[in-house]
Amino acid sequence: MTALPIVETQSGDVSAYIPTNVISITDGQIFLSADLFNAGIRPAINDAQMKAMKQVAGKSKLELAQIASDLDKATQNQKRSTIT
Incomplete structure (x- = not known):
């Protein structure tokens, strides 16, 4: 079974309750950045x-x-x- 949960954070804060739980149950994460998107970088994946x-x-x-x-x-x- 494959799942692709999508979580929106407030101001990019991944330390909130729901994001940390999703991170703990998934094997990998992709972080998308609004700042990168607004700068015209697409896909806006934050690789750091x-x-x-x-x-x-x-x-x-x-x-x-x-x-x-x-x-x-x-x-x-x-x-x-x-x-x-």
Whole structure:
């Protein structure tokens, strides 16, 4: 099943209750910008990550890399199973 929820925010504030819930249940988001649209840029997709998201993602990437390097050699050498 595919869903494409569309949420309009007040002044681009994605920290409100409904936008944060939609973000938490979807795999990816596209942020459209009224400022970009008004500047004649179409599609008006804001491709920049918010500062807070960059900080969280950077920390998570570091933690995941550390976990991977802490695995013993036997675990590191295992092949991932595939669904057939």
